[in-house]
Amino acid sequence: MSSALRSLVEGVRGAQRDVAQASGDKRTAVLGRLASLLEARSGALLEANRRDLEEASDVSAVLRARLGLTEAKLQGLVDSVRQIAAMPDPLGRELRATALDQGLELRQVTSPIGVVLIIFESRPDAVIQIGSLIVRSGNGVVMKGGREATYSNRALIQCLRDALEHEGLSPDAVAGVEGREAVSELLEASDVIDLVIPRGSNELVRSIQQNTRIPVLGHADGICHVYLDSNASLEKAMTVVLDSKTGYPSACNAVETLLVHREFLPRLPWLGQKLRNTGVELRADEKSRLVLQEHGVLSTPARAEDSGHEFGELVLAIRAVDGLDEAIAHIHRFGSGHTDAIVTEDRERAEAFLRQVDSASVFHNASTRFADGFRYGLGAEVGISTGRIHARGPVGVEGLLTSRWLLRGDGQAAGDYGPGKKALLHTALS
């Protein structure tokens, strides 16, 4: 890593430690200040964003929509910063307290992870959404946004830095970097960066996962399944599948493959017709296609590669299965461990599905679209993780925390405890 970049990251670490040991009230004040700055500078922020939009005149409408800031979007950001300011301080929370002996008390308390590298595409709002969670949790951050949002990102990062400085903390806990070379170098710096959070396309996430040994919080794929059991209610099946597929087809928690118990097949056409009416293309395997055809519901033949494919649009693969075991085997083979649901009126089979399916979120009679930090009530969402280490599923601010063990004694030696000597008490402290 270049020495300039290394000293920037070390500066983030040093400043982060100051932010972490400041009081919770101080961090709350920084967030309050951030909200005010965003309001006071709304004109300049929109102007910076206008420059980005001008230079990005040749990009798609979808990208422009992501890139563009509006007064309404800014106000939404201000509101979310104020909400995060109102969150209880997540630092120093006691996770465990044990008396090892009289006057020898062990406490495990929440602490910030340290320095987080955030790499995101197009959406400049991510600077504030994640930046405010970073401040709330006493972490430091190195941010690398998309080139197309350069002016917006600079102006928003400056708001974060100024908010820290106005409250007497070092602005260096938040740093922005630009250029692809910087990212490659940072991804190799596992000694100074503790966690990487990518926000963007599957390709972005996958490429980061494959190019770093730093832990990555995120998910490349959202290949979700809904299994309609023999005993499923047609009404619930319709509600769950329609919402799961059409609520927001490009979301990671949208369903991609519908698994249908062969005994449910006779009722499939009603659901199929409803999906067709909302514009969903059905990619059906032979058995289900036959039933759909009989009832005049249009479908295209499923191809082998449709299993485990994230369509991200109004396309749904449909596959008939012989029962629960085959459905679960399919999910384990083709799923991405994100979110999978069963629709059934049979409680025992529902519980077997909940117990056996090895995914971050597993649902009974509910839309896969519920897999979301805000819907889960986590207060804010850092991301959704399909990893099994550290945090899994929708991740709130606790994804930015680790813990430390504090032991307060009176001069004790470990060698005085053990077989034939004093015994450790290990009593829980309330």
Place this chain on the structure above:
Amino acid sequence: MSSALRSLVEGVRGAQRDVAQASGDKRTAVLGRLASLLEARSGALLEANRRDLEEASDVSAVLRARLGLTEAKLQGLVDSVRQIAAMPDPLGRELRATALDQGLELRQVTSPIGVVLIIFESRPDAVIQIGSLIVRSGNGVVMKGGREATYSNRALIQCLRDALEHEGLSPDAVAGVEGREAVSELLEASDVIDLVIPRGSNELVRSIQQNTRIPVLGHADGICHVYLDSNASLEKAMTVVLDSKTGYPSACNAVETLLVHREFLPRLPWLGQKLRNTGVELRADEKSRLVLQEHGVLSTPARAEDSGHEFGELVLAIRAVDGLDEAIAHIHRFGSGHTDAIVTEDRERAEAFLRQVDSASVFHNASTRFADGFRYGLGAEVGISTGRIHARGPVGVEGLLTSRWLLRGDGQAAGDYGPGKKALLHTALS
């Protein structure tokens, strides 16, 4: 990865899922069976170990001691397996329960991580120590032990596999592999292995950390500090420093560098003499060496590379500092974030140290040697982690767990909730 190795790991995953969904009582029975098998086969186990010792006739006495099994060691293993069998089932424990709406209940429950790769050196007892925690937590494991313990490892792994099979579970949840090539291939298989736990030398751990993108639970270095404040009690300083240095000098939680407030220096010779009397070599910086010399306490001049060095033997670096800030800066620069302690009678400074030092374990007036899973009361120790992700410090069985989110509904669609529609309740369920 060779197809044979891949199918072995996939077999572990499949069998692990069966172990995970079996009842807690079933896993308890497997552990009870394991203890009985170890007792019943003690003759054969000691014989296998004797063969290893014969073939390793040219190795050091230290290594032979680690490698050797005795009846007493075996009985210790049997006792620890029975203790782990008596642990409450760690799976399916509710971490959070929230009603999102009437009839829409979200629960976060503990689940096994999946497939763990354990790489260890010399000590065959690790097969049973970690293997029993793996079974307790419903995980699967691929074990690679040292070549010098080949026969012992094979016999012990067979006990684990037979215990699973005798209770009607697939033995394939526990697999042993041999040969260095297998390790290189496994370390690249981040798609099928969820966590790597290395147990052995710093070099082993470092080489694994540098050669895999799979998360690693462990620590390469244990560079621990004790800081003697101006206000330290000489008696407590003596107890804490002696125990921290001489209790088990090669342990990762032994102290390596003593930081001494310049106002404590006049009392340093008493402590220095006591350390000398127990055979500790003192590597003192100029200021502290001068004071030691005046009182006839022998020391050698500290070299620059002594800061941040893990001696692992009866050697202690000593360095005078101007106060708390310099001590903490030194710890952050040279420490490994394992365990650091302050000795002081000043409660405010103690609390500042506990708040500011960014290490897994931070102590006041207690020996660094307390940093240990058994001493912390974790019931068993998977390892000590200096990483900040997933688990930090001494790690018990929870280091082998992740969580899943289970949502039980009645056909709800996510699109029915939101601004202008139904509100999510987010009330905690007891």
